[in-house]
Amino acid sequence: xxxxxxAPALHLAATPLLHDFLENAARRLGNKVALVCKGARFTWAExxxxxxxxxxxxxxxxxxxxxxxxxFGDNTLETVxxxxxxxxxxxxxxxxxxxxxxxxxxxxxxxxxxxxLITDMHxxxxxxxxxxxxxxxxxxxxxxxxxxxxxxxxxxxxxxVDVLERVGPNVPPGRRxxxxxxxxxxxxxxxxxxxxxxxxxHRNMLxxxxxxxxxxxxxxxxxVLGVLPLAFDYxxxxxIMTTRLGARLVLERSFAFPAQVxxxxxxEKVTGFPGVPTLFAVLAEMKSLKxxxxxxxxxxxxxxxxxxxxxxxxxxxxxxTARIYSMYGxxxxxxxxxxxxxxxxxxxxxxxxxxxxxxxxLVDPGGNEVGPNTVGQLVIRGATVMKGYWEKPEATxxxxxxxxxxxxxxxxxxxxxxxxxxxxLYFVGRMDDIIKSRGxxxxxxxxxxxxxxxxxxxxxxxxxxxxxxxxxxxxxxxxLEQGVSFTEKDLTRExxxxxxxxxxxxxxxxLSELPKTTTGxxxxxxxx
Numbered sequence: 001x002x003x004x005x006x007a008p009a010l011h012l013a014a015t016p017l018l019h020d021f022l023e024n025a026a027r028r029l030g031n032k033v034a035l036v037c038k039g040a041r042f043t044w045a046e047x048x049x050x051x052x053x054x055x056x057x058x059x060x061x062x063x064x065x066x067x068x069x070x071x072f073g074d075n076t077l078e079t080v081x082x083x084x085x086x087x088x089x090x091x092x093x094x095x096x097x098x099x100x101x102x103x104x105x106x107x108x109x110x111x112x113x114x115x116x117l118i119t120d121m122h123x124x125x126x127x128x129x130x131x132x133x134x135x136x137x138x139x140x141x142x143x144x145x146x147x148x149x150x151x152x153x154x155x156x157x158x159x160x161v162d163v164l165e166r167v168g169p170n171v172p173p174g175r176r177x178x179x180x181x182x183x184x185x186x187x188x189x190x191x192x193x194x195x196x197x198x199x200x201x202h203r204n205m206l207x208x209x210x211x212x213x214x215x216x217x218x219x220x221x222x223x224v225l226g227v228l229p230l231a232f233d234y235x236x237x238x239x240i241m242t243t244r245l246g247a248r249l250v251l252e253r254s255f256a257f258p259a260q261v262x263x264x265x266x267x268e269k270v271t272g273f274p275g276v277p278t279l280f281a282v283l284a285e286m287k288s289l290k291x292x293x294x295x296x297x298x299x300x301x302x303x304x305x306x307x308x309x310x311x312x313x314x315x316x317x318x319x320x321t322a323r324i325y326s327m328y329g330x331x332x333x334x335x336x337x338x339x340x341x342x343x344x345x346x347x348x349x350x351x352x353x354x355x356x357x358x359x360x361x362l363v364d365p366g367g368n369e370v371g372p373n374t375v376g377q378l379v380i381r382g383a384t385v386m387k388g389y390w391e392k393p394e395a396t397x398x399x400x401x402x403x404x405x406x407x408x409x410x411x412x413x414x415x416x417x418x419x420x421x422x423x424x425l426y427f428v429g430r431m432d433d434i435i436k437s438r439g440x441x442x443x444x445x446x447x448x449x450x451x452x453x454x455x456x457x458x459x460x461x462x463x464x465x466x467x468x469x470x471x472x473x474x475x476x477x478x479x480l481e482q483g484v485s486f487t488e489k490d491l492t493r494e495x496x497x498x499x500x501x502x503x504x505x506x507x508x509x510x511l512s513e514l515p516k517t518t519t520g521x522x523x524x525x526x527x528x
Contacts, residue, residue, distance in 0.1 A: 015179045017202045019087040021209070021243040022048055023172070029246045036268060037077050037251040044246065047081060050164060052172050054085035057163035061116060061139045065090040065176045068112040068185065072096045072105060072119040072127055075251050078143040078160060079230050080239060082118045087183060088172040094185040094197070097231035099500045102129040104195070109134035112185055112197055112390060116141065124150045179203040185390050186233055188331045188441055197390030198331045205240065207383040208334035211356045213241040215338055216299060216325065222247040224272035225265055227255050227279070233331055234303050234439060238274055255279050262292040269296040273319070276302060276439045277311055281469045284314040294319065303327040303335070303439065309348050326351060328427060332399060333384045333411050336360060337425050350424040358382035360425065362417060372421045375428050380411040433524070435464035435472050440502040442474055447505065450498040451476060454491065456484035459514050461522045462505065476505040477527055479514055486510070
């Protein structure tokens with residue numbers, strides 16, 4: 001269990017911390033609109049005041065330096081305020097996707113030993129089942145209209161209104177963290193199927209936000225669309241980067257109703273549009289797109305992998321004057337590379353060059369650096385590299401290894417890439433079988449487990465297959481028990497009950513048997 005020696009609060013300027021972004025924005029631009037959400041507008045001063053109030057409430061509830069607080073919520077004002085408040089309370093924040101099922105939420109709460117859970121009433125069917133399974137959880141804060149009849153198993157519940165009404169002086173609690181202390185734990189799937197908590201320090205996140213917002217040329221006058229989940233680090237960094245510059249974030253829950261989002265984008269004169277291939281494909285098919293004035297868009301970003309050439313063409317047609325950024329990264333270091341917009345034409349399949357304040361190189365299986373046009377494992381060096389995986393030393397040792405400077409550690413990504421003669425990076429494949437679909441990591445083992453839990457399924461194997469829209473699509477092969485006659489649609493419906501949307505297989509093929517090795521193990525190399 002992490003403990004800290006008792007110490008007086010540090011001087012405000014002693015060391016830069018992530019939530020300084022909010023405090024600086026409030027001090028400098030207090031009356032400027034910072035956030036647009038559900039049609040409401042909030043200034044920097046209002047966000048900072050609410051974050052201070054919640055931070056003091058967390059301290060009163062017993063949250064101490066280094067304690068973990070989980071946010072289980074949508075893209076809402078409450079999630080934004082909670083993120084900054086947890087940091088102000090000297091605690092560690094972990095944002096969990098609202099689509100998460102009860103068993104996985106319980107895993108997260110227990111794995112990081114969360115002390116407080118902040119959530120919303122509409123998610124009660126999930127957290128009411130998960131919270132009682134976490135003995136370390138001492139309190140639950142619930143936004144929205146709370147119905148006590150729907151919380152029979154959850155103890156020590158406070159409403160959002162209650163914790164914000166206990167307003168003290170509009171200053172944060174005493175500052176105790178250093179920039180090397182943890183700011184966040186972001187969970188990511190691993191090859192074993194067990195989610196791993198990526199530990200990120202204040203320095204990690206400060207560096208990443210500064211580097212990315214620099215090459216994106218983000219400025220105070222920008223208005224950025226936040227349609228990606230805040231639980232997804234790509235979405236979360238839109239909040240962090242706009243706060244760093246004092247730019248405006250237009251927060252939407254999703255892109256499920258694209259016409260409504262586009263209407264908001266036009267009204268707010270959005271200048272920055274972060275997206276993923278799935279979202280861009282939806283735009284390309286919209287016949288009514290011309291009805292919306294999106295001429296304010298100055299830049300469009302895509303991450304996870306190189307943009308398909310098809311999508312580059314579409315984006316240029318949709319946003320002819322915008323800078324288009326194809327980017328690549330992983331949670332363990334946030335962002336590795338970006339392709340400067342000027343290079344998009346001549347190197348459309350590249351994921352670009354190292355982001356500012358980062359170095360990269362490729363190594364062979366023996367750890368020796370390889371030259372241009374040779375496939376090797378990507379290695380990342382810089383202040384964005386994670387601290388490690390939460391309480392998983394063996395998994396950490398596989399990723400973090402000694403670097404060129406004595407005492408430092410660099411990230412061995414597990415990704416196979418090549419560099420061209422000019423130093424531009426090209427992604428080749430992954431060393432493990434993790435599937436990256438819609439920008440999310442999918443562990444085949446987790447999908448296979450869900451399939452095997454369906455009565456009548458005898459065997460299951462899951463692989464990733466190339467997909468122009470998703471990057472990779474999840475494909476499942478299933479063998480049914482004798483006498484069972486599930487259709488592919490039946491299996492898909494069962495998966496939807498058990499898995500987050502991005503994990504549900506796009507393709508399911510029913511086979512009479514799966515290929516096996518001589519030892520009886522399923523041979524995935526025989527599947528396609």
